[in-house]
Amino acid sequence: MSRSVLSLRLPAHLQAKLVHHGYHTVADFDESPLTNDLSQLLTQPELRCLALTAQAQPSAHSAWLLRQQAQAQSYFSTQLSQLDALLGGRGVPLGCITEVFGEPGSGQTELCLRLCLAARLPANLGGLGANSVYIDTVGSFSYCGAARAARSLCLQRPDHSDGIEGIATQATASLLDGIHVFRVYAAHELMALLCSFEQIARQTAGIGLVVLNTVSWPCFVSFASNIARRQAMHAELARILAQIAAKHSVAVVLVSQAKSAAPSRDSSRALLPVPADGDVWARLTANRIALRRQPGSDSFTATLCASTMYPTAETTVEM
């Protein structure tokens, strides 16, 4: 199975040209009669670009170098102390993907809004002072919800809003200003949006957080019956999101849909929700948090069920 030309890091027009002339996979380049054709088909700069890609080898770095890079990685506080404690005491990490999953009504949208606002806070308060890209696939983003979340955040941080009505309302407005909402409906729209992230990053400088609420819905709606295609879509989305996270040093927070687990005989043990997409994202994310609402109250149980960085733990979060 040779690697497809379309997955190489080449400019789009060059890829289109190569595919048009019959080079679909990397294996197609090995046959010598074709190489003469190549020098006729492509211009000099294009040939150079292709040569560079061909020569690029993955290199091995020392673990020390990786550690140095990891030290430089930043975090931003979620402004919810229990949730920060769950994430190593620091908060949501930049440069990798954090997944949040829970049943409907378990506070995912609320958490997304809080994270966008938290990222917007200045650095001395634990934020990034950065804009957020909020990709809404389910239609749960509303101005009222965001304003409410901003108000409760300001109440939580009286020193930021100075407790004075005028400044408090101004702070709310500037917090909400930093959330850039994109509404997509289907899987292909989501892909197109993510592929054009470079453009978005250029237009909206200083992005610190990308929220995708939810990643399951467009895949369900576009491939309702084809599970294999859905899984492939998730894998592709994961690849693109990981690229975005690493390249732009942004935190990527994904929300997945989940259903409650079928109850076992031992019903005294509270069960974690089961992600609707299965374990696809389990392999591809750095942190996975399960959210459950505690019945009859406004607090939630957040469980860090898998992480490459921190030990698994559980905590109660008040939002």
Add this chain to the structure above:
Amino acid sequence: MVEVAGESAAGKTQLCIQLAISAQLPEEFGGLGGEVVYISTEGPFPVSRLESMVYPFVCRVCDEEYANLIDPADFMHRIHVAEFESMETMFHAFDYKVPALLSTGNVRLVIVDSIAAHLRFNTGDESSHQTPMAFYKDRSENLLAMGGKFKRWANDYHCAFVFTNQVKDIISEEHGGSMPNGSGTGGLVPAPGHSLPTLSRQNNTVESDSSSGLSLTDMGTEFAVLSMGRKAPALGAVWANIINTRIMMYQRRGLAPSEFRLASDTQADADQPAAEPPKHLLLTRRWIENAFSPWAPRAECEVVLDSGGFRHISLTDD
């Protein structure tokens, strides 16, 4: 996308009629000043109830002069009602009729009362030749396709969607003994001769998605607090992931609300400790609860149903 769920006769249709009137009111009274599409699947649309509710409702919500100006016939003109007896005609309408109505640009509210009626496993129906698994698979595909369409329309045509849902009994573990792994089905009561779908614990199948539904955990305990029995909204996890907001309506027989009870407390004096409350004070009380919503906190309130629809009598936060 808002769902209103509750037992039958909990008042879901009454609430929908009230919403249909409210949506037509001008914005200063909390309305949207638009028309309404009302899709009815459970029996004939109660026109007489609508007619009798308009004037009292408007009087309660709006000021005098507006209430005197209105003509109930206007309100009825602006509600487009369609009644469907089966799933095929309902889907056909969603494909053609409803978008046509929405594209006029005047519709601000679409009510589907109820979405569950034709989608539940009807034993003794012509569709019973399907295996349960195929039925659920079909259903979840239909729900996903519809959900996708509705969400797009809600944005494109700038309207709200309200769905009414039924509730189902949650069968506890002890009764679900026929299941292979002993887990409760959280599902429908089968007729003799039909077997329940087996719940697979595999995570990545859409079949188990729709068949497991909401099970015994959180939803069950929430309801046990206030509802008569253990019930959960029908249509399962697939539908629960499509809606954004869920409103539950329940009712139970209980003591009259506090203001009435005070009068009886002075009567029934200390010589009768904690006796059975007098029968005339036991009445059917109703609650409406916001189970989850992305823009409002969880809350519930007690309501009373009168000629002008529901009105709340107390507001308590959970």
